[in-house]
Amino acid sequence: MASPRQAKLSDRIKEIVAAMLERRVKDPRLGFVTITDVRLTGDGQHASVFYTVMGDEKAREDTAAALVSATGLIRSEVGKQLSVRHTPSLEFFLDAVPETAREIEELLAQARERDARVAEQAQGKQFAGDPDPYKRHDDDDDDEEPGDD
DSSP states (O other), rough: OOOHHHHHHHHHHHHHHHHHHHOOOOOTOEEEEEEEEEEEEETTSEEEEEEEEEEEEEHHHHHHHHHHHHHHHHHHHHHHHHHOOSSEEEEEEEOOOHHHHHHHHHHHHHHHHHHHHHHHHHTTOOSSSSSSSSSSOOOOOGGGGTTTO
16 A cells, blocks of 8 residues: 555656656657556655557557657656655556456446347246245244243
């Protein structure tokens, strides 16, 4: 669990990196990037920056190359704006959340289709056996409390 100070630093790094990518990094390889999360190590020496890119696989590869080449510029700006003793090193990771969410949505759609087929096959069918499979005792003795004799 991150400390409140680390959470604030992570949020601030996220803002700085996003602003840098929007305003100062002019690499033509840089695609439509969204910074999704920043995680600091416990000692604050390393920051993992997670991002997503709109587009195909080539856009992802080009953006990854642009981020690697701009890491020094971004890190120096992070150091200036954070004013901490040690500027954390930055490492960029493609965030897999959108792809995972898409896969989950596809699996849910397949499950809905299967459920619809099963419901379609079950229409007009009846369960095997009695409608009420539980044994019931209609004895009047069950109404009495034990020890009422």
